[in-house]
Amino acid sequence: LPDSNEDKRHSSYxxxxxxxxxxxxxxxxxxxxxxxDENNGETANNEDTDDKERIIDILERAGETLNPEEIADxxxxxxxxxxxxxxxxxVGLDTCEQxxxxxxxEEAWIAPAxxxxxxxxxxxxxxxxxxxxxxxxxxxGTSGVRWQVPWGKHTPATWRLKHRAESKWARSVNITSIxxxxxIKDPYHWMGSMCRKHYEAIWPHTQKNCPNLIKEHDNTxxxxxxxxxxxxxxxIVKHESLV
Numbered sequence: 001l002p003d004s005n006e007d008k009r010h011s012s013y014x015x016x017x018x019x020x021x022x023x024x025x026x027x028x029x030x031x032x033x034x035x036x037d038e039n040n041g042e043t044a045n046n047e048d049t050d051d052k053e054r055i056i057d058i059l060e061r062a063g064e065t066l067n068p069e070e071i072a073d074x075x076x077x078x079x080x081x082x083x084x085x086x087x088x089x090x091v092g093l094d095t096c097e098q099x100x101x102x103x104x105x106e107e108a109w110i111a112p113a114x115x116x117x118x119x120x121x122x123x124x125x126x127x128x129x130x131x132x133x134x135x136x137x138x139x140x141g142t143s144g145v146r147w148q149v150p151w152g153k154h155t156p157a158t159w160r161l162k163h164r165a166e167s168k169w170a171r172s173v174n175i176t177s178i179x180x181x182x183x184i185k186d187p188y189h190w191m192g193s194m195c196r197k198h199y200e201a202i203w204p205h206t207q208k209n210c211p212n213l214i215k216e217h218d219n220t221x222x223x224x225x226x227x228x229x230x231x232x233x234x235x236i237v238k239h240e241s242l243v
Contacts, residue, residue, distance in 0.1 A: 051076035084186075096179075103177050105135040111146040113153045114183035116201060117193035120153050123183050149180050154199075155228050156237065157182075187243055194242065200227040203242060211242050 054077045059066060066074075099108070110131060112123040124147045133144035147153075150170035151163045164171045185193070194201065195210035203224040205212040215222055221241045229235030 051078050053077070055080070099179050105133050106139045107174070107177050108133060108136065109144055109146055109173065109178050111149040111178055111180060112183060113149045113180045115190070116154055116199040117190055117197065118183040118185040120148070120183055123181055124148070127181065149178055150175060152228065191242060201225070202227070213242060
């Protein structure tokens with residue numbers, strides 16, 4: 001307590017009458033507020049996890065076992081739909097009928113193609129596990145699905161009738177009997193994938209500066225070279241840009 005009138009005058013600004021009820025009431029209110037914050041956090045976490053259930057289900061059906069940290073890193077299904085839509089985008093289904101009218105089923109082949117880092121291996125696996133040509137299987141004992149098109153799954157589409165991959169099948173098959181399944185990926189995430197693994201694409205970039213589309217010193221576009229053959233210089237293709 002203050003010892004003098006001067007002390008009393010100054011202390012009046014910070015000394016107030018406090019009862020036990022005030023103290024216990026404030027403590028209880030703080031506890032209630034903390035509990036409400038915890039409940040809100042739990043509700044948000046539960047809602048976030050619920051929004052990931054479809055992705056979790058897809059991964060678990062594929063044989064993956066996820067720990068809490070991995071689940072926390074997953075995107076929500078609503079964010080996936082907002083970016084890509086609720087179902088796959090497939091362009092060119094109208095060409096199936098034309099291909100079927102030109103190529104007998106028993107002579108046809110299905111094979112994936114696409115740029116580096118667009119999911120050609122995944123599509124190859126999906127096709128192998130889920131697709132087959134009944135008439136071809138009956139006649140030749142094969143599903144009709146190959147892991148890549150005969151001109152090479154990553155080579156330019158313009159090489160379709162001009163280039164053959166180095167395999168017996170690729171060198172002997174009728175190119176016009178191939179129905180290619182071409183994969184694409186949105187440019188933003190594709191460039192991120194190329195920064196992590198560029199395969200045979202060569203352009204100026206570093207881990208800290210990627211995709212590095214523009215040269216810093218003159219603001220011109222960085223050219224990209226792709227080696228489609230390690231021994232044939234004519235199979236090096238120059239592109240104006242990564243995009």
